[in-house]
Amino acid sequence: MSWQLLSRFIDSEHFNKDPSLTVAYLARYADHVGIHYALCSKLRTFSYEEIEFFLPQLCHLIVSVDNESMALEEFVVDLCEESVGGALLTFWLFQTYLHDLSAKPASEAFRTCRRG
Known part of the structure; x- marks a missing residue:
């Protein structure tokens, strides 16, 4: 898909209604820095309540995608500054990842969790 076509779709009304599309496209285009940035900017247009359900998926993308x-x-991080509930959920998720990855402390995923 060309960037122009994808950009038009990201800016469309259909895309603006559903944060699940943004999360799905983050996973699909995780290795494209520019697209990744545009999609993260799109996530900022949704309220915490709309994003909360997807927080485990977002944390998984942070840990699993280099x-x-x-x-x-x-x-x-900005979301966690807005919401105590989001901060606690994110903390628990990263603690779980740290526990699961404790056998591989030199891995990039482990270092990412420690940073988070």
Whole structure:
């Protein structure tokens, strides 16, 4: 898909109604820094209540996808500053990942969790 076509779709009314599309496209285009940044900017247009359900998926993307973009991490940090519930949920998720990854402390995923 060309960037122009994808950009038009991201800006469409259909895309603006459902945060699940943004999360799905974050996973699909995780290795494209520019697209990743645009999608994280789109996530900022949704309220915490609309995003809360997807927080485990977003944390999983942060841990499991090796990407040079910091946009998703910055989005989750900002979300945690807005919501105590979001901060607790994110903390628990990263603690779980740290426990699961404790056998591989040199892995990039482990270092990402410690940073989060």
